[in-house]
Amino acid sequence: MNTQRILAHFQESADLKLKSAAALSQPISQAVELMFTALSNGNKILACGNGGSAADCQHFAAELVGRFERERFPLPALALTTDTSILTAVGNDYSYKDVFAKQVQAFGQAGDILLAISTSGNSANVLAAVESALEREMRVVALTGKDGGQLAKMLTDADVHINVPHSRTARIQEVHLVTIHCICDGIDVALFGGDEE
Numbered sequence: 001m002n003t004q005r006i007l008a009h010f011q012e013s014a015d016l017k018l019k020s021a022a023a024l025s026q027p028i029s030q031a032v033e034l035m036f037t038a039l040s041n042g043n044k045i046l047a048c049g050n051g052g053s054a055a056d057c058q059h060f061a062a063e064l065v066g067r068f069e070r071e072r073f074p075l076p077a078l079a080l081t082t083d084t085s086i087l088t089a090v091g092n093d094y095s096y097k098d099v100f101a102k103q104v105q106a107f108g109q110a111g112d113i114l115l116a117i118s119t120s121g122n123s124a125n126v127l128a129a130v131e132s133a134l135e136r137e138m139r140v141v142a143l144t145g146k147d148g149g150q151l152a153k154m155l156t157d158a159d160v161h162i163n164v165p166h167s168r169t170a171r172i173q174e175v176h177l178v179t180i181h182c183i184c185d186g187i188d189v190a191l192f193g194g195d196e197e
């Protein structure tokens with residue numbers, strides 16, 4: 001394979017990360033505040049997304065329930081992407097659109113947070129989950145890209161929209177991952193301090 005092509009991937013990813021740092025640091029900080037407040041109040045975080053974003057949900061939940069970089073007590077976060085019996089039963093008996101919404105209806109409570117991840121902002125099952133979350137007075141942290149899609153239009157002022165300024169799905173996902181790590185770090189800093197530097 002032409003190594004120039006590989007170099008171009010790295011260059012584009014690095015350029016977008018720097019551009020996104022400026023554009024997204026404010027909403028990422030708001031997401032940390034929203035999540036930290038919810039966790040402090042005894043609420044939990046549910047996460048949903050498809051494909052690479054499903055993997056991001058699981059990655060995030062693992063870092064909250066297990067740990068990120070500091071030793072601490074487990075924090076309640078649940079990826080709605082992992083139970084194949086629920087996903088296949090709801091997908092088969094209702095529709096794929098309902099696979100996350102049914103779980104939000106089952107587990108979500110007022111004050112919980114839904115982390116909704118969609119690079120297009122247009123995945124029907126993510127939109128249905130957001131709709132169910134808002135109905136239950138949960139707050140939404142949306143990680144999107146492109147123009148934010150339909151998801152952007154559903155959010156209220158009480159929600160947080162982290163929209164990666166790019167059109168390529170892979171690049172957007174790469175920024176979503178560093179965003180997730182910033183949020184995990186921000187929650188640890190809110191718990192234990194270390195924001196001096």
Ligand SMILES: O=C(CO)[C@@H](O)[C@H](O)[C@H](O)[C@H](O)COP(=O)(O)O
Pocket residue numbers: 050051052053117118119120121122123126169170173
């Ligand atoms: O990881 C990738 C592409 O990089 C894919 O698996 C991608 O996540 C899937 O096509 C998703 O279905 C895309 O959904 P969304 O990000 O538009 O909500």
Ligand SMILES: [Zn+2]
Pocket residue numbers: 052170173
């Ligand atoms: Zn991917």
